[in-house]
Structures are given as C-alpha cells and as structure tokens.
Amino acid sequence: MTNGYLLIDGNNIGFAAAATKKLTVGEMEVQAVFGFMRAIRMAVARYPLLKPVVLWDGVSWRKHFYEEYKAGRDAPADTPAAKAQLALRKGYKVQRPLILKGLKHLGVSQLAAMNLEADDLAAILARRYAAQGKKVLMLSGDKDWIQLIQPNVSWFDPQRGELLTLNTLEKKLGYDPAKKRIVVCNGKDEIDGWMGVPSPRAWLEIKALMGDASDEIPGVGGIGEKGAIELLRTYGSVVSFRNQVLDRTIDAAKLPKKLRDFAEQEEKHFIFTRNMTLMDLNSPDIPAPARLKLTAGSLERDDFASFCSELSFKSILTDIDGWCEPFARAA
Template sequence: MKLMKDQKIMLVDGMALLFRAYYATAQSGYIRRTKSGIPTNAIYGFVRYLWDAVQLYNPTHIACCWDVSSKTFRTEEFAAYKGNRSAAPDDLIPQFDLILEVTESMGIPNLSAPGYEADDCIGTISRELEADMEVLILTGDHDLLQLVDERTSVIIMKKGYGNYKVYTPESLMEEKELTPSQIIDMKALMGDASDNYPGVKGIGEKTATKLVKEYGTIAGILENLDQLTPSIRKKIENDLEMLHLSHRLAAIHREVPVVCSLDASLLLLEDEIILTKFEELEIKSLCSMLGVGVF
C-alpha cells in the first residue's frame, strides 16, 4: 500500500520508556499504586512520556517494540552480553504485563520477535516502511542512532518530560562527526559497558571516534594498522577477535521475523476501551490528557 508522504509512524522502544518512567518516580521514594496495592508508577509515567511525544511530533501511526527474553542471538554469541545488569525491581515486574494491556487499550500494537531485541524489531520495521512514510524512533538508547537516515529520525529522550534531541543524518554528523553506520564501528572499538561487551581493551570513545573518522570503517583501520601508533596498533592486534565480535553485537539486525500492520498501527483512540482499562488501573486522570471521555 502506497501511503501519502505526510504520514509518519512512531516506533517506540517500549522498555526504554518503561524503565525511564519507573525510575523517574521510584528514586523519590514514591510508588504510585492502586487501592489493592498494584504498582502503576511506570505505567502512569509511560503514558505521559508517550503522549507528550505524540502531541509534539504528530505521528499518524504508532507501534511499540519490546524485548521478550534475556536470551537472544547475541547471548548465544557472547554469554556475558548484558550479564552485568541487575534484576528488575520488584515493583516494576508486575507492570511489564500491565503496560501491554494499556497500550493495547490505546490501539497500539505490541511487537516483538523471540531471539531478538526491540532494537532489531525497530530496525527491521523502519527499513520496511521508510520508503513510503516518515519514521520516528522514540527511545533513550543511543545505539539506535545507527538507524538514522533521510527518512528515519531518532528521538532521544532527555531528562524530564518534553525534553528531546532529534537526530537526523545532518544533526548526527554535526554533533558526533560520524555517519550512522560509523556508530557501529565506534562501539566495536570502545565496547559498551551497559551491554557488557568490551571492544578493544584500552580504547575509549575519544580514540575510537578519532580512528573511525580518519579511516572510515573497521576494515579501513585494519588495512592501515601500520599507520597507527605502536600502542594503538598493539591493542587492536591483541583484541582482534573481540573487535569483530563486538561489531556483530553492536550492529542492529534489520531482517527479523516481525511485521507491523499499518492498519493496526493507525493512531485511533477508542474512548470506551481506554476508559475501562484506565479506570481498572486507577489512572483515569490521564484520560483528559489523551482527550478521552471529553465531550
């Protein structure tokens, strides 16, 4: 189906929003709960974050992508991948299933693919749809900057509601002096402490960026090892296997088994369904923000 060029889809990194929403209130010591004790602070904050972005960027379609398990093709390649992350807080765990019910009540499809991360789903969907419509990616994860192109923008959430940085190829080059694909090369060299893979030991972001800017790609760097300082050359040669592994871990896969239906992702709120779910979770105060139940 060929769409009008003024249509655009917002692909939401679900876990990024949910965790951000949880910690935004949990750090103050206050956890919003229903009368029966069910925690809802992450759900409440998620809807606020999401709708703020919807109102600001006006997508015609929206879909949420989720991580469904800790075991992926990346953990098969590198068992320690994300192995440094602590378990989710007890008050957040019951909100994982509830948030899916909330997004469904809003008519937003929840998408995932076993063995892959939400990033891979977002990458696959953006590639499939960007020829026919503008794609907006809402996240707090800078890994997704590798997906930026002329039809896909990455919206990075900053601290607080309504605070964003929008990355296009131009703004990415202006800020980081790198192309989207070079984000992968940089991360392969420097590693990622959050995802728990090391890259090349002894090479940090500054050196990694300098090397990628000068030689273009990992392949370009390896072809010019004799041009590097003895120290940098030795570090790369000693960690060559990990460099290639880190590159595979950093790269978002864009051919995963996930489908985003444009009919299902059309942004169309059904008042009665939303009111029922929001009343159940005692977050009805959010309905006015959504324009639901207001006549």
C-alpha cells in the same frame, strides 16, 4: 491520515518510567504505567502523521552467540546499587502487563518476535518503511538506535528531548577532548554521554571498540572513548585503519602503543569483530523474526477510562476525550 511510523522502544520507555518517583495504588507501584501512557501520548500528539507501533524484546539471539551478553542482569545482586537495580527491574516486570493492556485500549499496535530485541525489529521496519519512502521516527533513549538514522529515518530521545536526523547528526554534535565530554558545536550546551561522530556507522564502530558495560560486552582493551573517537576521525573506519597498516601506508612503529597493539594483535581484532556482530543492527547475519506476534487493538475510550479509574490516573480522567483524541487521529 498517517504518512509514516513512530517506532517505540517499549522496554526502554517503560523501564525509564519505572525509575521515576514512586506512584502507588494500594501497595502496587504504577509509575511505569502512568509514565509510559504519558510518554506515548506526548509523542503521538507531537507527531500526528505517524502511526505508533510499540516494539517489545524477545529472547535475544545474541545470548546464543555470546553467552555473557547481558548475563549480569540475571546474576545475584551483591551490592546496594545492584540490589536497587534488581528491585527496579522486578517492579517494572509486574507493571508491564498493565502497560500492554493500556496500549491495547488506546489502539496502539504492538510487535514482538521470539528471537529478536526491539532494536532488531526497529532496524527491519526502518529499512522497509524508508525504502517505501515513508517517514520513520524512532522513540528510544537507547543510543544504539542512532546507527539506524538514514534518509527518512530519525531518532528521538524522550528523556532528553533530543531529536537527531541524518542532516543534524554530523552538524549538531562535536567532541571536546579538553572537557572529555560531548558538547553542541556552539561550545556552550553540554550533553553528557554523547559522542561527536561523523556518521551512524562511525558511532557503531566506536561502541564496538569501547564495548558496552551495560550489556556485558567488553571492549578491545586499551582504547577508551577518546582513543576510539580519534581513530575514527583520523582514519574514517576500522577497516581503513587496518588496511593502511597492512599496506604500510601507515608506519605501525610510529603509532601510539594502543593503536599498534590493535592493528597487530588478532585477538583484539577478533573482539572488535565479535562486538560488531553483537551491535550492528544492519548486519545481514541477524536472523529472521521467529514467531512474530502483532497485537493490533482499536481505540476503546470507555475501556481506557475504566483502566485509568482502576489505577487512579485522575489527571488523565479529567479530560479523557481530549487525552484520547491524538490516538483517534492516528487510528
């Protein structure tokens, strides 16, 4: 009997699995399929009271709002790194239908909307289920999902094995400006890529100031990671900062130039506002789902065994009943 939901970022988990050590059946790569099956089985076994739902990306509304959004992913590859990334994406695209097939055999529900990304679907479902008093765990390596953390909603990064809840978000992470890296507050264990921020909203505003190179979203310019974090820690929010400048609570002339420029130049504020529109998963301006598609399978042990046999997943076949048991409980 489940009492909540496990929301899984399909493409994020699948692409991460595709980037692992190559696994082939004949000439076909299958490491994304194998890695995805292992990741979801591990999560379902670890959280037996949560019903798994895999969320897939549609064609994002963000591309219509801002043409440059993720545009580089469709551009010709002209460097060795870009060519390798393109090859990885193509390899994952070939394997993705097999992931969908395996999930169907395991009885795992899958959800997609024509105009939304998995991030948007996670936001909609997290709010809905949390309002109903249900527990929600979001499974993704995408740190954009951190902004969705709220009472009853937590985030787990399977690649790092890191769990964040509303209670631990503020206490667990802190920023060490001397090292220019994020460290656990005991000052010992370092975690690359994190930002020590006091709230999910602050995390979002920092990203909007900095931009997101992976999505081709430029920042406001002049404010990097350290400056963005210090601004949010000092003033609480960008709105509070600008209001204090406008009502002269803050003497703009005494601000560092990068902050003074941000406070006074409307172009920079426009960029920040645009980035917030692109990044804020709780925005009321996100369109309603169009052509929502739910694939709800049922556990088909024999079909899944045949699926694994075709792909030579021998480690799964060794104990197929035990391997499928967590999915039977989650049904």
